[in-house]
Amino acid sequence: MGTAKLTQALLKNTKNPKLAWQLFKRIQSSPTNPSLLPSVPTIGRILLRSKMLPEIDHLHLLLLSSQPQQNSLASLISLVKLLAKSGFFDKAFSQFQSIRTKFPQYTPSICLYNALFEYCIKERRSDCVLWLYKDMVIAGVSPQTYTFNLLICGLCDLGYLEDARKLFDKMSDKGCVPNEFSFGILVRGYCRFGLANKGLELLDEMRRFGFLPNRVVYNTLISSFCKEGKTDDAEKLVERMRWDGLFPDVVTFNSRISGLCRAGNILEASRIFRDMQIDEELGLPRPNAITYNLMLEGFCKQGMLEEAKTLVDSMEKNGDWMNLESYNIWLLGLLRNGKLIEAQLVLKDMVNKGVEPNIYSYNIVMDGLCRNGMLSDARIVMGFILRSGLSPDTVTYSTLLHGYCRKGKLYEANDVLHEMMRYGCLPNTYTCNILLHSLWKEGKISEAEQLLQMMNEKGYDVDAVTCNVVIDGLCKSGKLEKAMEIANEMWTQGGAAVGNLGNSFIGLVDDVGSSKRCLPDLVTYSIIISALCKAGRIDEAKKKFKEMLGKSLQPDSVIFDTFIHIFCKEGKISSAFRVLKDMEKKGCNKSLQTYNSLILGLGSKNQIFEIYGLVDEMRERGITPNVCTYNNIIQSLCKNGKIQDTTSILDEMLQMGINPNISSFRILIEAFCKACDFGVAKELFEIALSICGHKEAFYSLMFNELLVGEQVSEAKVVFEAALDRSFHLGGFLYKDLIEKLCKDGKLEEASGILQKLIIKGYKFDPASFMPVVDGLGKRGNKHEADDLAKKMLEMASDGRVANKIYRSVRESIDRKETKYGGDDWQRIVHRDDGSGIALKALKRVQKGWGQGSLSSLQPQKTEFLDYW
Structure with missing residues (x-):
């Protein structure tokens, strides 16, 4: 052949x-x-x-x-x-x-080396770049200017700007002359990492080499200066362009507007946009569709929806400006700002105006609805997609699947997955990662194993997200050592490291192709460091932090916040502020989480004045305190005995439009009750109900605190209100109420509560009957005592022993165990408190009913209980 x-x-x-x-x-x-x-x-x-x-x-x-x-x-x-x-x-x-x-x-050709360098840089394999460069030198192959440009570009992409500059300076020594692309690459590298001033210095060097900066270089620098908030420098560059004979075009102005919008300086961007619209006689370029869309996106990102709506109306009047991309930006802006109904109306308006939404438009709406838990509405939108003749894509189904997973509805998510595959839309790695995360979150480890097996069999690439999901799941499952082992092995084995979860996971992921490129990233280290800190292994967390720096991974505010939070939680304020200093040196800004942790830490050290200073600083930086911030402040004030100041904090929260949550009211009510100021506590209880609704947690808290404070009558009112709402009794000290009423001689009220519990169908502890039976016996009400003993026996024989009483740490310390504090039937039977009236009534009733021996009434052993 x-x-x-x-x-x-x-x-x-x-x-x-x-x-x-x-x-x-x-x-x-x-x-x-x-x-x-x-x-x-x-x-x-x-x-x-x-x-x-x-x-x-x-x-x-x-x-x-x-x-x-x-x-x-x-x-x-x-x-x-x-x-x-x-x-x-x-x-x-x-x-x-x-x-x-x-x-x-x-001797390989320089073209082959250039091609391999290009792939090395694309894969971010600096080790391979170094080997190739040495091999090229050994082979005696002279690099070209293009070779140097590739290497400089790779170094810039990796953030090694100093090395890139050194290599740039050595080009002449190797017989290569930098060209305009060499300068452009280095300028772009500096600008990308916020060093526009260094990029600006290169403009003069370009002239020495006989090159004039082109519009691309100028626009890159202008955009970078705007992004850094240096608008004056950007304006100077615009003038410099004119001196070089390069008149700023619409791209230049769009670069300025884009940079300003990204930096959040929307007002300055709006001024430039307005000048472009009205100052045509000054030679300014007219805005194009891109300009309008940039401004629309800027308004939407800053939450300036009124300005955005005015711009949309203006664009619609001009006809050509409001295109599909504009509508998608407007949809995304509305949904980001929680305007779900308005977004759905825009979607319908698009169709009416002849602008057919594409699948991206529908996916934007789907994502907004699913993020807000409106899954039934998302299903309706799915119907619109099908009726419009479009086919839902992987993003559409993955978004819906994510919505169900976020709600913990794995069965519905599984139905979406089957529907997705039934319509020929294959899930991708992102889809699988969503499911994998949900399975780990729900503790379904065997199902997660099966999913990994399926991913391997179907040829899905295991990416960094997959590995991070597995590592996070292991950390939350208490398998921190295994998580750390996988993270370490990712450096050598890539995505194949997740195949080492144990004997049942061995070989699930092939060590081939792209899995090798799956390396630990900032998220990986953030997960591990956070887990180590939560486990109290701070020294090991510090070692991981140093290891991360050694791998050229720069920490972000999330990792710094992790250390600050754990130090503040442990009361090591000086250590927390040292971390804060390092954080600011690295250029990471304080976040809301940073301030919340510091406030919590300062509160533990009674430094109230410093807390107020931090709050002022937050406002100056434009960071709005959230409910967690205020809760930390309230907790600090209560801990330091300044509970009267907390009411003004509560008023401030409400004025700021920040609704207190259950934790807010729990801290306040407990503090005022501890100070025996029950009047204020009851007022707070009423406010809590009006703001947060009639929550069981509020009723149990108020009831228990009143009871501990010997406010028995008020506690009884709250308890009866709770019964009327059919709340679960697990958090209520209801037996203590019955005992206290009996002790105060209020047998009728205690008996009334028991009757109400029975009528409402509650399954409660039969021990609750004991103080009433004893009290009736002491009064000589033998018949009534026998009736209650009979009901007690019926409840015990039905197995209706439920609703254990939970006490907080403070309650356990402040209160002694009650005489009738037993939580099960067995303790009733074996109790001996001296008088034994209730036990005598029980024996008398039992004898009359022929119930057999007392031992037969003890709880029977079951396989279920043995299992638990």
Whole structure:
């Protein structure tokens, strides 16, 4: 078979790669075989398309062993290029290394080195870049200006700006002259990392090399200065452009507006936009559709919906300006600001005006609805999509699936997954990550294992998000050591590290292709550091922090906040402020979480004055306190005995439009009750009900606090109100109320509560009857005592022993165990308190009813209880 015929035969079997491979090997093993080298690119593409990597390795070995070797060199190089181009960089690189070892006399071309450098930089493999550069020097291959530009670009992308500058300066030593692209790359690198001033310095150097900055360089610098809030510098650059004969165009102005909007300086962006609209005689470019959309997006991101709506109306009057992209920006802005109904109306308005929403439009609305838990509305939108003739895509289904998972409705999420696949829309790695996260969150570890198995079988790439979900799940499941082990192995094994979860997980993820590129990121370290801090292993968390810095991963405010929070929680305020100092040095701004942690820590050290100083600083920085901030302040005031000041804090919260939550009122009510100021506590209770609604937590809190404070009558009123609302009694000290009423001689009221519990169908502890039975017996009301003892027996025989009484730590300390504090029937039977009136009544009733021995009334052992 000739070479041409072999190539044709291989192409015919493209869909059957295994047969094509067998055919190639059979021809190759024939003693009269022709040269197979021209067919190597064809068989290589077939194998790569099917990810038959072991066969690719076999092909590489065949080429290495073929004779004469020089003839196979071109095929080996083409195979390396093909692997790199197809995304299998690791294999491409290892095969290139083997070629250099096998053929030491071979000198690769600068074009090959440039191609490999390009792929190295794309994959962020600095180790490979270094090896290639050394190999190029050893091979005596002189770099080109293009080579240096590639290396400078890679260093800039990695943030190694000083190294990029050094390499730029060495270009002349290597016989290469920087071109305008060299300068442009370095300028873009500086601007990308907020160093526009350094980029500006390069403009003068460009002139020395005989280059004039072009509009791209100017626009990059102008946008960067605007983003940094240096509008004066941006204006100077605009003037400098004019001096260089480059009149600012609409792109220049759009760069300014875009940079200002990203920096949150929307008012300055709006001024420039207005000038473009009205000052045409000054030579300013007229705004285009991009300009309008930039301004619309800027208004929406800043929550300036009235201004955005005015702009939308203006765009609609002009006709051409309000396009599909504009509507999508407006939809996204409305949903980000919680305007769900308005967004749905805009969606309908689009259709009425002849602007057909695309799937992205619908996905924006779907996401907003699902994030707000409006899943039934999201389902209605799904119907609109189908009726419009569009097909829901992976994002649509994944958004809906995420909505159900966020609500913990895994069965419904599973239905969405089946529906998705039924309509031929295959889930992607993002979809699987959503499910995986939900399964870990719900503690369904075996199901998570099955999902990982499915991901591997279906060929899904395990990305950094997948690994982080698994690591986070392990941390929350108490398997911190295993989580740390996987995070460490990601550096060498990539995504395949999640295959080491244990014997049942071994081999779930293949260590091939892109999984190798899955490296730990900032989120990975954030999860591990947070878990270590929560476990009290601060020293190990510090080591992880240093390790992260050694891996060139710069910490963000989230990681700093983790350390600040744990130090404040432990009362180590000086350590927290040292971390804060380092945080500010790294250019990380204080967040709301930072302030909340510091306020909590200062409160533990009675530093109230400093707390108010932090609150003032928050406002100056434009950070609005949230309910957690105020709760920390209230807690600090209560702890330091300044409870009278807390009411003004509560008023301030309400004036700021921040509704107190259950924790807010719990802190306040407990503090005023502890100070025996029950009048204020009851007022707060009423306010809590009006703001947060009639929550069981409020009733149980108020009832228990009144009872502990010996405010029995008021406690009884609250308890009866709770019964009227059919609240669960698990958090109520109801037996203590009955005992106290009996102790005060109010047997009728105590009996009335028991009757109400029975009528309402509550299953409560039969021990509650004991003080009433005793009291009636002491009064000589033998008949009534027997009736209650009978009901007590009926309840015990029905197994209605429920609603255990939970006490806070303070209540357990402040209160002694009550005489009738037993929580089960067994303690009733074996009790001996001296008089034994209730026990005598019980025996008398039991004898009359023929119930058998007392031991028969003890709780029966069940498999369920044994299990628990």
